[in-house]
Amino acid sequence: MTDQTPLVEMKDICISFGGIHAVDHVSINLYPGEVVGLLGHNGAGKSTLIKILSGAYQMDSGEIRINGEKATIESPRDARRYNIETIYQTLALADNLDAAANLFLGRELTTPLGFVDDAQQEAETRKIMARLNPNFKKHKEPVSALSGGQRQSVAIARAVYFKARILIMDEPTAALGVHETQMVADLIQELKKQGLGIFLISHDTREMMDLCDRVSVMKNGKVVGTERVEDVTEDDILSMIILGKNPLREGAEEPA
């Protein structure tokens, strides 16, 4: 896998908010068909890092390469152009709109006259939801009426429909029950098989060990270490999170 061009390379990324170095010289990469997990305490800088990739924040310095080419991402719209889709824990749906309107938000299907083609959008939504979440029935209701898992499946459907190649998931299961968490985990496996690269943020170390190929641990805006999951134990990860040191390679650089 290492001789391939990475799908995403983030090199030496820095951003600070009024003196706080939220992300401090972080480098991280992602290959097609790979799930890379980001772990760390609250405030470690995980969300900030991936928000730079999704265009919500603009980095102070550093470089982003997509498929080996330098990319300029200054807004969510730019990120979408690079087929980057983001799934947030809560942020990403407009509660007052129905599933179809959310799925197509910002990229509506239109009739030849330029009007939003609601019927076509609903039909497409029904089609894709039948595949991803066959239990999904509430097509006419605002998404505020949906359960956390159903909402998350709408967000994931958005990524799938628009053929995302890079998927960012920031605590996608934090608000979900056991059953719904499993459903999202299954979806992640499915998307991985289709060759997407996925950045996954979660606090559940066990879940991360199951889903990810590699995990990076962050503390105080810096990467403590990045390891393949088969090379580490859950305890290693926990000690990296807590102590901010990599027990496997003291002082080592990020592995190539």
Add this chain to the structure above:
Amino acid sequence: MSSDTTDIPADIDPANQPHHTTRGLRGFLDATELDTRLLGMVGALALIWVGFHLYGALVNGFGAFLTPRNLWNLSVQTSSIGIMACGMVLVIITRHIDLSVGSILGFCAISMGVIQVDVLPAWLGLGHPMIWVIAALCGIALGAVIGSFHGFLIAYGKIPAFIVTLGGLLVWRGAAFLVARGETISPVDSTFALLGGGPYGSIGATGSWIVGLIACAAIVGLLLWGRRQRRKFHFPLRPVWAEWFLGLLGCGLVIGAVLLVNAYPWPRGIVRRYAEAEGITVPDGGLFISHGFAIPVLILLAVAIAMTILMTMTRFGRYVYAIGGNPEAAELAGINSRLMTVKIFSIMGGLAGLSAVVASARLNSATNSLGTLDELYVIASAVIGGTSLAGGVGTIYGAILGALVMQSLQTGMVLIGFDAAIQQVVVGSVLVLAVFLDILYRGKSK
């Protein structure tokens, strides 16, 4: 509740329809897809109308409310507030407020007055047929520019809308005074005055029938088109009886409205003058010339249709709702919410300009105090019509019904002889009560 259920005729019993599984009133509503909120508002309106009429009949010996004359006047009086309420819906959906609309109205009205009375006649000659068009367009454009400016300060200057438009409330009212040093400009251009209604500013019996038939055709067309779309995409169809019911109800209301406005004749004096001018001899029993729909009502109707299309069928409308529902999600979906804010306030300002046309034409004069306190009635209309101050929710038809409720209260209280102080107490209380009921309603439907 039980009395409501018996209202449904047995022949339209919704049992055994695949479209919905419920029965009784609930089933009826599900089948017709009528909004309970809408029905509630129509019910409240009916209550107000019948209440005022009965009060007049019992206490004053004459029920003056449910007469063609009063209802026709009510329709004209609702126009100006209704036009602005359509814009206020967008503003409130996106979690803003506009306190300046009444002042913008006043400023636009006085500016249009100066343009059509002092400026244009000097250029084009007195009574030139283009004067009214140019004046009206200037007024609307002026309103839109002022609105954009407010929107710009809110979106890019990050000043809260409350403050910007509170400032605007004072600034534009003051500016309206300065434009003509407080003088009243009267009369306005005679063609311009038609935009405010009155016997000549109405389209008459034949015109009203034409409008009514077009509306009926549109209702039937929309129902048929909707059914075809649903079939095409394999969505559940409304039962056939429900389609018939909606079609008949819609057309019935339209035809009822036409009959009503046609039942209100021109006053005798105007008929006599008209007859003299046209060289007609008036028969002994007098000449019955119908008003028909007033032009400002048609303007309101056109605005309502255009705004409904904008809000329900275009990306712009979709983004307005998205921003109101979750500003962060909208931004992350690539929507430029700042530019949207500018556009929304620009529309609001333009509609205030259009309202200024209607209001000054109706008075046949422009004064710097025109539109005073209108912001409150406009906001109240939108809110009574179901626009949520928390953002994300609201409809154009609701706002217009809200405007009708507000105006009905106002007119009704004048008819039964309440003085201005009591009117204020009632209108203020109704606003608070309406919002409270709305909160209860939303709490239950969650």
